[in-house]
Amino acid sequence: MKYNLGQIMKKAWELFRKAEITFSEALHRAWLSAKAVEINQNRIERAKAAAGVTEETNTWSEWKKLGYEVIHGSKAVFGADLIWGSKGDGAMYKARFFGRSQVQEVVIA
Numbered sequence: 001m002k003y004n005l006g007q008i009m010k011k012a013w014e015l016f017r018k019a020e021i022t023f024s025e026a027l028h029r030a031w032l033s034a035k036a037v038e039i040n041q042n043r044i045e046r047a048k049a050a051a052g053v054t055e056e057t058n059t060w061s062e063w064k065k066l067g068y069e070v071i072h073g074s075k076a077v078f079g080a081d082l083i084w085g086s087k088g089d090g091a092m093y094k095a096r097f098f099g100r101s102q103v104q105e106v107v108i109a
Contacts, residue, residue: 003034033085040082048097051078057097068103077102 008030016026048057057077060070076096084091 001038008034029085031085032083036083036085040080043080043082044095044097047078047080053077053097053099056100059095059097063098063103067106069106070098070103074098074102 008027011033012023012027012030015021015029016023019026021029058066063070077099079094079096081092082095084093
């Protein structure tokens with residue numbers, strides 16, 4: 001797999017400024033994050049297939065970035081254990097995914 005070195009360096013600088021760590025540690029974490037992307041994508045696809053979900057899915061925060069909100073009371077259609085590379089220790093976190101039918105556009109009044 002080819003990696004976008006410019007994107008990795010950008011991520012390293014963001015981590016360096018935000019986390020107040022050494023640049024070498026920030027670069028290490030940026031590489032971990034880049035390598036985790038493919039692994040996480042495969043885990044999401046497997047979990048989605050195991051749950052039998054065919055509609056578009058995203059996490060709560062990803063739907064929010066896209067201008068949607070999860071309807072109150074909706075339960076996640078599936079979850080996956082993903083690698084959090086930017087923490088630097090390969091920590092795992094549980095991500096929950098909501099389907100397109102469980103979100104609505106944010107209405108700005």
